[in-house]
Amino acid sequence: MSLLKINGLRKSFGGLRAVDGLSFEVAQGEVLGLLGPNGSGKTTAMNLISGALHADQGSILLGTDELVGMPSHQIARRGVARTFQLVRVLGGMTCRENVEAGMAFRPDHKFGPQAYDEAMQLLSVVGLSDVAETPAGDLTYIDQKRLELARALALKPRLLLLDEWLAGLNPTELQVGIALIRDLRAQGLTIILVEHVMDAVRALCDRCVVMFAGTKLAEGETAAVLAQEEVISAYLGAPHV
Ligand SMILES: Nc1ncnc2c1ncn2[C@@H]1O[C@H](COP(=O)(O)OP(=O)(O)O)[C@@H](O)[C@H]1O
Ligand SMILES: [Mg+2]
Known part of the structure; x- marks a missing residue:
């Protein structure tokens, strides 16, 4: 069963389409990896889901609630929580x-x-x-x-958005971080994980969506997606084993 259904999502900054017709679903209890090169629109997508930015077009359904057009504090009340790529604490x-x-x-x-x-x-x-x-x-x-x-x-939260939460950790801290997310997943939390650390993606994500220039380049089970030619040439750079 889908907790989140994103359909035809679009957001431009001036002439740049940062998110351009993005569609994907996240099942209840799933950990979905949102991958792609820098500038491909991952953080913008997270900002649209959490309501930090407003979509130009498209739909974001959380259960039966439409999040597009809803202010961020109401989205938070519905159980969407996030961390920021650039840490923000008080x-x-x-x-x-x-x-x-x-x-x-x-x-x-x-x-x-x-x-x-x-x-x-x-x-x-x-x-x-x-x-x-x-x-x-x-x-x-x-x-x-x-x-x-x-x-x-x-x-x-019902849905947790983690934007490069594991970035900058040393190898020991990374293992602790992965274990922590794995525990959250075991508790049934639904998570979207924007991440460049492929070991973490492989360890944690059931499925992945790969973005490129605002659009969806690939989607599917993690191992299969990471083995796709287009994903390797557009993002991974070399075969990942
Ligand atoms: N607030 C903004 N104003 C103008 N351009 C932006 C803004 N936020 C992001 N962008 C641009 O949108 C594109 C996607 O950025 P972003 O979503 O941060 O990508 P990612 O998280 O995948 O690295 C980039 O070209 C970026 O420069
Ligand atoms: Mg980002």
């Missing part, structure tokens, strides 16, 4: 407060001790218990990424 607030802020858009918004307990639990999920009361601005880059994930999870 630097002056503590890690715990950042996560509590992430609960604000939830229909069952928690306050006080309940919010505290839940925030601490989410910080423990991402491995940040020790820095719960540290200002987010003092964290390392990697820990800020962890915090952003905890804040996204605070929304209790």
Whole structure:
């Protein structure tokens, strides 16, 4: 069953069609890889789904709700959470407060001790218990990424959008990151993963959509898509084994 159905999605910046007639579906509980070279429109597509940008044309159905035309806070209330390619945390607030802020858009918004307990639990999920009361601005880059994930999870999302969340991790951190996403997947969360780290894509994604110049170049099961000639020549550069 599809949780998300994107049909004929289009977004231009001036004369540039950043997303140009994109269509794909994401099944409930699926981890979908959204791949493609830099500038192919992946982040724009994520911005359209989360409502950070408004589509010029097309449809984005979450269940039966049309997200095109809906303001981003209403999309968040329907359970679409995201992390950003360029990390954005509230630097002056503590890690715990950042996560509590992430609960604000939830229909069952928690306050006080309940919010505290839940925030601490989410910080423990991402491995940040020790820095719960540290200002987010003092964290390392990697820990800020962890915090952003905890804040996204605070929304209790139905759909989680991860935009290059694994980028810039060292090999050890990468394994931890992959394990973390695998746990989320095992809990039944539906995820769209924009990612260049092919080991992570292979380990995590059931299916992939490959974008090129705003359009869909390929779609299908991960191993099959990564073996396609067009995908190799347009994106991967060389056969990936
Ligand atoms: N806010 C914007 N204004 C103008 N052009 C943009 C904007 N955002 C993205 N673009 C352009 O749209 C294209 C797709 O960008 P993006 O979605 O960020 O690609 P990707 O995430 O695949 O690298 C690029 O050519 C980029 O320069
Ligand atoms: Mg991007």
